[in-house]
Amino acid sequence: MICGLIGRKLGHSYSPQIHRALADYDYRLWELELEEVEPFLRRRQFAGINVTIPYKQVVMPFLDEISQRARAIGAVNTIVNRDGRLYGENTDFDGMAALIRRIGIDMTGKKVLILGTGGTSGTAGAVARSMGAADIHWVSRSGQNGALTYEQAAACCKDAQVIINTSPCGMYPAVEDCPVDVSDYPALVGVVDAVYNPLRSNLVLQARRRGIPAEGGLYMLAAQAACASALFRGCEAAPQESEVAFQTVRRQMENLVLIGMPSCGKTTVGRRLAALTGKRFADSDAQVIEKTGMSIGDYFAAYGQAAFRDREQEAVAALAAVGGQVIATGGGVILREENLTALRRNGVLVFLDRSPEKLLATPDRPLSADRDALYRRYEERYSRYCAAADLHIDGDGSVEETARLIEKEWLQ
Numbered sequence: 001m002i003c004g005l006i007g008r009k010l011g012h013s014y015s016p017q018i019h020r021a022l023a024d025y026d027y028r029l030w031e032l033e034l035e036e037v038e039p040f041l042r043r044r045q046f047a048g049i050n051v052t053i054p055y056k057q058v059v060m061p062f063l064d065e066i067s068q069r070a071r072a073i074g075a076v077n078t079i080v081n082r083d084g085r086l087y088g089e090n091t092d093f094d095g096m097a098a099l100i101r102r103i104g105i106d107m108t109g110k111k112v113l114i115l116g117t118g119g120t121s122g123t124a125g126a127v128a129r130s131m132g133a134a135d136i137h138w139v140s141r142s143g144q145n146g147a148l149t150y151e152q153a154a155a156c157c158k159d160a161q162v163i164i165n166t167s168p169c170g171m172y173p174a175v176e177d178c179p180v181d182v183s184d185y186p187a188l189v190g191v192v193d194a195v196y197n198p199l200r201s202n203l204v205l206q207a208r209r210r211g212i213p214a215e216g217g218l219y220m221l222a223a224q225a226a227c228a229s230a231l232f233r234g235c236e237a238a239p240q241e242s243e244v245a246f247q248t249v250r251r252q253m254e255n256l257v258l259i260g261m262p263s264c265g266k267t268t269v270g271r272r273l274a275a276l277t278g279k280r281f282a283d284s285d286a287q288v289i290e291k292t293g294m295s296i297g298d299y300f301a302a303y304g305q306a307a308f309r310d311r312e313q314e315a316v317a318a319l320a321a322v323g324g325q326v327i328a329t330g331g332g333v334i335l336r337e338e339n340l341t342a343l344r345r346n347g348v349l350v351f352l353d354r355s356p357e358k359l360l361a362t363p364d365r366p367l368s369a370d371r372d373a374l375y376r377r378y379e380e381r382y383s384r385y386c387a388a389a390d391l392h393i394d395g396d397g398s399v400e401e402t403a404r405l406i407e408k409e410w411l412q
Contacts, residue, residue: 003232004028006040006059007052012172012197014249015050018222021248022229022241038062041079041086048080048232050225053168056119063088073126075119078228089231092123095224096164096194098242100131103215105162105190107131113160114138115179116167117147120194124164133162140167154184163203165193170201175321175345178202188212196221198345199254199323205344222246251277253323255347256410259334259385261378262365264354264395265402266328272403274326283328287315296330300366309336317342331377332367334384350406351389355396 003025005015010029019027025047032040037055041062051059056075060066063076064085070076076088100107112133114124117140128136137157143149148157169179175198182188182203191207191214200208200216207214222245230237256273258266267283274281285296288311292299299308312330319327320342327347333339343349361374368374386392391409395402 001025001047003046003048004030005050005052006030006032006055008054014253017249017252018225018245019229021245022226023233044081044084046081050228051077053118069093073122075122078231080231090123091224091227092120093127094227095220096123096127098223099215099220100192102219103190103213107133109134110161111135111159112162113153113157115165120166124166158185159187160185161187162190165203170203171195172197182206182210193217194220200345205341218250219246255323255325255327257327257329257343257347257349258352259329259349259388260352261359262331262368263360264352266352268399269352269402270326270328272399273406276403276407280325282319282325284312284315284319285330288312297364297366313338320346334388340388348390348410349388350391350393351385352393352395358396
């Protein structure tokens with residue numbers, strides 16, 4: 001059975017991994033230009049397909065039947081070939097509703113801003129209404145078709161309580177982008193972002209820093225995929241399939257980022273952890289050495305600490321943008337908030353806390369070349385490591401013990 005996904009740009013898609021976790025059919029990616037969509041559908045050489053931006057509305061005229069729900073929303077994200085007749089459905093509705101429930105947002109009586117006016121925005125509006133939202137406003141850059149502009153929304157909707165982003169703003173590779181400044185909306189009680197690559201967009205991270213419940217779109221993707229997969233197979237989706245799909249792809253794509261003092265074992269533990277989890281191993285210091293053609297000690301001596309931190313930040317940004325890795329970082333990576341933001345988009349930060357008496361001072365580490373300098377760095381940075389960490393791990397054990405402890409804590 002051949003199934004898959006159509007869209008214009010699909011390099012960011014996690015759909016193949018999710019569908020492999022759900023069933024054993026052949027799931028493919030088809031990148032199509034607009035003029036290729038109709039011929040592709042007319043050939044009907046698939047059992048079922050998912051549809052992503054920008055074609056959720058484009059496909060509708062070429063279908064033989066569309067569900068009442070999808071027609072009301074005005075968008076189709078799932079098409080099933082039923083004996084040569086194409087049936088369109090919207091499983092994004094199920095996915096969005098599941099994500100909102102997972103975050104724990106009570107939509108009853110809430111004022112909601114929906115960012116974007118594409119196919120998923122209609123789904124978000126339908127879900128918000130079904131969950132009891134009292135006041136819904138759409139926001140777009142152009143402000144056309146009754147939508148507010150972003151400037152108008154910031155001026156007249158400061159009392160918005162929920163933001164749902166359905167635009168591609170913040171999606172890989174433009175991970176630095178963010179559609180709104182969360183501080184413009186002091187009444188927020190929840191943020192939902194349909195963007196799932198990176199796992200946590202700048203919008204999500206910005207909300208979390210303010211203590212606002214927020215989540216990216218991976219669970220929405222998993223839940224809608226479970227419903228779509230059931231349609232492809234002609235069965236009902238099992239209740240646990242959404243969670244299975246979500247956890248499978250999260251564990252494949254999430255980075256494990258090791259932070260901690262120089263000589264605490266980030267590289268040796270990281271290599272073993274990568275082998276245990278099946279992830280690629282990367283080292284930010286090694287990236288700096290490769291790019292500069294100099295050892296870190298020599299680069300420090302020639303250009304100073306500020307220049308090194310700039311090179312480190314560049315290396316971290318490049319590594320952090322890609323999922324599925326164990327990343328060992330330099331001891332001072334926590335000194336710049338930009339590094340932590342980049343690493344959190346796709347990663348869990350693991351503080352490898354090794355007792356100071358077990359750390360080694362070596363000449364190749366410019367800021368901890370002797371025992372006194374090493375202890376000063378420990379005292380200066382310890383609270384920063386603790387504050388940055390998602391997982392705090394005792395690093396005094398063997399490499400094997402420490403790597404397995406990280407894996408166990410991460411999987412819980």
